[in-house]
Amino acid sequence: MNMHTKITDNGVDVAALIGAKEAFVGAPEAAQFDWRASCEWMNGTHSRASVQGYFGLGEEQQHKREFIFDADHPEVFAAEDNGATPVEYVLVGLASCLTAGVASVAQYRNIQLNSVTATVSGNMDVRGILGMDSDVRNGFNSIDVEFHIDADASAEDIEALVAQSQKRSAVFDVIANPTNIRVSTK
């Protein structure tokens, strides 16, 4: 139901998203995107990744600027702690993907958001990555996401927002479902 009397502004351009969807119907190849990052070893477990170019809408694209991400391990791993750990970046990706989804879905459903915070935690038994016990997996045993949302909507509608954001989340899918990975050395 569209309520024209209420002006919702979550800063999401729903009209543009709907326009893109319509354009992709006629040109599905334009919907093929390649997302990229490159990563350079610095020292120890410290590496620096950068993100700038990507492919989409049928051609090479550029972010407005290059984004840099230092990754390392904390001192309890006898490392220098020059950045977040790679698994924390995974949590960052999940939280920001779901949060973006909440904002977009809220805009589309005409729900005004006042504040949204998400806290994410992943439980891991590091005996896996240390190769101490082959029954222990390397990755997270489980991931918990907790949203605190203040919005002009009922608790039930907010619940539905969060559910829908998971349904349409790329990172949620990447983590919850298997993906083929090809690693090569050149």
Place this chain on the structure above:
Amino acid sequence: MNATIRPLMGSVTTVVIGAGQAGLAMSACLSERDIAHVVLERGEVANSWRKERWDSLRLLTPRWQSRLPGHRYQGNDPDGYMDMPELVGFMTDYASSIRAPVYKGVNVTEVCAGDQGYRVVTDQGEWRCRTLVLATGAYNIPVVPELAAGLPAHLATHTTQNYRNPGQLSEGGVMVVGASATGLQLAREIQRSGREVTLAVGEHVRMPRNYRGKDILWWMDRIGLMDERYDEVEDLNRARRLPSAQLAGGDEDLDLNSLTAQGVKLVGRLSGVRDGVAQFSGSLNNVCRLADLKMKRLLTGVDQWAQDSAMVAGSSEIEQMQATRMDENPRLQMDLNSGEIDTVVWATGFRPDYSWLRVPVLDAKGRLRHDGGVVDAPGLYAMGLPFMRRRKSGFLDGVADDARDISDHLSAYVRRRPARKQRCVTGAARWVTG
């Protein structure tokens, strides 16, 4: 089979539990050292080989690699592979030739520490012994992953312990889980039976049956790999858990390429079942690459040895093995309610059964704490476990050296600290098999 006097209980220096190759080899070595002993067997000699394996199984090792203490293959096809009836005959002959004091059909229900050693409680009475050898093997209970609980109820499931032949299965598709020797052998024969097979492939060990004109196990034996010791290997835990190499007792190569040529579909490790959908890991490419690299390392070692050794140098050409082929984007999911498969066969390994062992020698994961078969309790020993003392420990050909080592240790233990009242069982000495 007949017996003269047969006490079903008593006191003896050593009790050996299990009359497979490990228990019998141990019996031969104990007799050589004049250690009075009995061998308790829940069924018959070579019981697991008789009753708990599939029909087409042949030993992975060639017949000549059956060198037991005081017994070896004498026939005219040493390079062939024994089927189960032949193996059972071979072991039964062995038990007779060494006059092993085997008590058949005796179920051990409990083992606990006793006054001067151990009490072995059976369904037919109790034995007391100073020393005890656990030769029950590592392949007692099929391991089935926890995710099996999520399978739709209409699917039939088999383990490699109760699978016999494709005729047991319904006509529909089959998912075989596991890419060890067993998984590949079953995938091959089930696909040949006309059923569509999907094989879930995790970490595995690839080897050609023959390389440069010789059986790969001939090379491994000759190079000394089979004799590599447990205290020399880099990662013993890993070595002990390694899945069996992709081999079959026969001349054909058995690898993932031969299966895909036959029409078997490869998917990654079965990593989960959610809402009736099986999920396969995206690591298929990685595990195949790793297995190819490790095989290459093994064969390069063979080539190096061949080059250094005058005996076979130049006798045959270096062979190039093909890389494992797979789809660029292997399938990641299968709807288990779609009718694509009717059956799941778990070829996911075995674990030992120590449920009757009431001696605190298991670690937190239920594994026996031992140093090369010398268990962490005085007078208690193991035999026949994978890589127990050597790479070959889990093979028929590997129990001989281990049995000699363990019986030396056992004999020194018994003689160093004689029990106050050492009694030999009368029946054991007079036990006659025929």
